[in-house]
Amino acid sequence: MRPILAVQNLTKTYGHRPTEFTALNNLNLEIYPGESVAIVGKSGSGKSTLMHILALLDRPTSGTVELDGTPTSTLSARRLNHLRSQRFGFVFQQFFMNPQDTILENVILPLRIAKVRRRDRRPRAEQALRTVGLADHLNFKANDLSGGQKQRVCIARAIINHPEIIFADEPTGNLDSVTGAKIIDLLFKLNRQGVTLIIVTHDEDLAALCDRQIRLQDGKIINASPRPRRTSKTSKTSKNSKTAKTQETK
Amino acid sequence: MLDLLRATHHNLLRNKLRTFLTILAIFIGSFTIILNVAINTGVDSFITDQIESLGGEDFILIASEDTLDSLSSTLTSSSEPVPYNPDQTLSALTDDQLAELKSIDGLIADSFTVTRSLSVEYISRPDDEQKYLITAQALPAGDFHISLSAGRLPDQSTDAYEITLQSGYPEALGFTSDEAALDQTVTLAVKDPVTDQITNFKATVVGVQAPGVIAVNGAAVSPALADAIYAENTKYYPPAQADAAYLIQARFDTSRFTEAEIKQALEDHGYTGLTVSDIMGMVRSFFDVIMVVFSIFGGIALLAAAIGIVNTLYMSVEERTREIGLDKALGMSSGRVFAEFALEAVLLGFWGSVAGVLISMLIGHAANLAVHAEGGFLEVFPTFNLFEFTPAGILPIILLIMFISLIAGTAPALKAAHKDPIEALRYE
Numbered sequence: 001m002r003p004i005l006a007v008q009n010l011t012k013t014y015g016h017r018p019t020e021f022t023a024l025n026n027l028n029l030e031i032y033p034g035e036s037v038a039i040v041g042k043s044g045s046g047k048s049t050l051m052h053i054l055a056l057l058d059r060p061t062s063g064t065v066e067l068d069g070t071p072t073s074t075l076s077a078r079r080l081n082h083l084r085s086q087r088f089g090f091v092f093q094q095f096f097m098n099p100q101d102t103i104l105e106n107v108i109l110p111l112r113i114a115k116v117r118r119r120d121r122r123p124r125a126e127q128a129l130r131t132v133g134l135a136d137h138l139n140f141k142a143n144d145l146s147g148g149q150k151q152r153v154c155i156a157r158a159i160i161n162h163p164e165i166i167f168a169d170e171p172t173g174n175l176d177s178v179t180g181a182k183i184i185d186l187l188f189k190l191n192r193q194g195v196t197l198i199i200v201t202h203d204e205d206l207a208a209l210c211d212r213q214i215r216l217q218d219g220k221i222i223n224a225s226p227r228p229r230r231t232s233k234t235s236k237t238s239k240n241s242k243t244a245k246t247q248e249t250k
Numbered sequence: 251m252l253d254l255l256r257a258t259h260h261n262l263l264r265n266k267l268r269t270f271l272t273i274l275a276i277f278i279g280s281f282t283i284i285l286n287v288a289i290n291t292g293v294d295s296f297i298t299d300q301i302e303s304l305g306g307e308d309f310i311l312i313a314s315e316d317t318l319d320s321l322s323s324t325l326t327s328s329s330e331p332v333p334y335n336p337d338q339t340l341s342a343l344t345d346d347q348l349a350e351l352k353s354i355d356g357l358i359a360d361s362f363t364v365t366r367s368l369s370v371e372y373i374s375r376p377d378d379e380q381k382y383l384i385t386a387q388a389l390p391a392g393d394f395h396i397s398l399s400a401g402r403l404p405d406q407s408t409d410a411y412e413i414t415l416q417s418g419y420p421e422a423l424g425f426t427s428d429e430a431a432l433d434q435t436v437t438l439a440v441k442d443p444v445t446d447q448i449t450n451f452k453a454t455v456v457g458v459q460a461p462g463v464i465a466v467n468g469a470a471v472s473p474a475l476a477d478a479i480y481a482e483n484t485k486y487y488p489p490a491q492a493d494a495a496y497l498i499q500a501r502f503d504t505s506r507f508t509e510a511e512i513k514q515a516l517e518d519h520g521y522t523g524l525t526v527s528d529i530m531g532m533v534r535s536f537f538d539v540i541m542v543v544f545s546i547f548g549g550i551a552l553l554a555a556a557i558g559i560v561n562t563l564y565m566s567v568e569e570r571t572r573e574i575g576l577d578k579a580l581g582m583s584s585g586r587v588f589a590e591f592a593l594e595a596v597l598l599g600f601w602g603s604v605a606g607v608l609i610s611m612l613i614g615h616a617a618n619l620a621v622h623a624e625g626g627f628l629e630v631f632p633t634f635n636l637f638e639f640t641p642a643g644i645l646p647i648i649l650l651i652m653f654i655s656l657i658a659g660t661a662p663a664l665k666a667a668h669k670d671p672i673e674a675l676r677y678e
Contacts, residue, residue: 081578094675110581
């Protein structure tokens with residue numbers, strides 16, 4: 001099976017010598033479709049930088065990032081924008097909602113960006129909000145929601161374009177444990193439906209729920225294992241066991 | 251595109267007060283400029299109207315220098331009719347002089363209308379001592395547009411003695427209004443060149459010319475009356491002198507010569523030429539001063555408004571940094587981000603200038619009514635609309651202001667477009 005995302009000899013540095021700072025140092029990594037992967041590490045370990053590069057928001061200083069086997073360095077900015085809009089979904093710790101807008105307006109933002117026809121937007125927003133259990137909050141102002149509800153709106157926004165990969169940057173970071181558990185449950189439910197999940201977190205409990213953990217320290221991957229080489233079949237059974245685990249934590 | 255417009259409008263409404271104040275600034279600039287343009291249009295159309303009644307831009311009035319000087323006092327009909335002064339005389343042009351004039355390059359010889367300058371001593375009402383100087387002549391054939399405030403122009407084919415007076419005369423002659431003078435009889439006094447005896451010609455007033463700054467033809471009389479007066483004027487003349495003229499109306503070749511060149515050529519030969527724009531020039535120069543002042547104010551206001559747009563948009567870009575970051579992270583192109591902000595600027599310009607148009611039209615029309623009302627300073631010029639609004643005058647202003655807004659919005663829009671999504675999302 002071909003990895004959906006693969007990086008080779010990935011290095012990212014900031015600034016110039018002599019004050020050069022190496023955020024990521026010669027990483028190699030493959031992520032397969034349907035996987036759930038946690039990128040873990042202390043702050044400053046480079047985990048956010050790695051996520052940004054994987055999400056094609058940032059370009060590496062050296063090394064390659066391949067999406068479906070295609071080196072992304074060859075793609076135009078326009079193509080990259082299109083890829084992010086069509087295939088990726090994003091969930092952020094700080095939610096990043098437009099507080100004065102309604103839930104509906106916030107959720108359809110990716111559709112506006114993808115230039116989806118106006119009349120198709122609302123039904124899809126309703127569907128996405130149903131998935132996260134907020135179908136009856138369509139016309140609420142984003143400001144009036146609790147943190148957990150906001151994060152659910154963000155998930156609705158992330159899934160409205162039916163992405164293949166969801167990037168979640170500390171999705172539970174601003175939430176209490178009960179609300180956080182619900183969000184985690186939601187994310188893994190999507191993962192079971194086939195969405196690849198890449199979670200950046202320093203929460204070990206959350207990381208443990210993922211198929212695989214990539215531990216970063218000072219820009220390097222420090223755990224070579226576990227790196228399960230699965231076929232899609234074993235992957236599925238493994239996921240089921242994770243599901244059980246998710247329910248337990250709940 | 252529609253989507254973009256909606257999004258932009260939505261963004262403008264987010265900070266209503268700031269948007270309103272920015273639009274207000276643009277409004278002040280556009281308001282001033284549009285009023286300015288409206289005055290310009292008003293003056294221009296009035297002047298065009300006047301020029302038409304005088305015969306057009308290529309029209310030139312030629313006389314010996316003395317003659318024109320003594321005539322010029324009667325040329326301006328807006329001033330009061332001048333009381334008759336028996337010492338004021340006009341000298342006719344000789345045939346030689348005419349031939350000389352015709353030979354001047356640039357003057358179209360065929361166009362010479364040796365105006366049968368009628369020598370009328372004065373006008374009065376029968377049995378009235380009050381006498382006024384008057385120039386009278388038959389209308390030249392061809393298209394002459396003359397605005398009338400009452401009645402009509404003399405019939406060109408009638409045998410009756412008809413006269414269309416210049417504005418001001420009916421009142422001076424003691425009629426209560428222009429209409430009251432219609433169908434009334436006035437007396438044109440013609441002096442016998444030898445015996446100095448006065449012959450009175452009774453004419454029926456058929457119309458009154460609208461007030462204009464100038465009415466070069468004087469009172470218009472029917473050809474029959476003109477012929478009768480002329481016959482009296484020239485009854486002792488040898489036939490060759492019967493064609494004598496004081497004033498020549500001619501046209502000049504505008505494609506080869508400017509007014510100044512033609513006038514210089516005339517001056518070199520000892521004549522004076524008076525073009526229509528000469529006559530209108532004084533009116534123009536008065537309004538030109540107003541317009542320069544207005545333009546400077548408008549320009550300064552627009553400059554301030556443009557800086558206001560820059561400021562508003564920079565604030566907007568800062569406020570929306572995270573939103574821009576999110577948009578770009580989710581795949582919005584830099585071009586689209588640029589377009590949103592640039593369009594925001596253009597919309598500000600659009601609404602500001604539209605507000606300027608509407609309010610200035612309102613005020614302009616009110617001002618038009620006011621200046622023409624009794625006691626208004628344009629009361630005597632009912633055909634002169636001080637403010638005239640035409641799409642051709644207004645549309646370019648709106649477009650210009652939208653363009654200036656676009657220029658003003660470019661720097662903030664570029665800043666927004668160049669935001670790095672990662673940095674923007676980290677922004678607190």
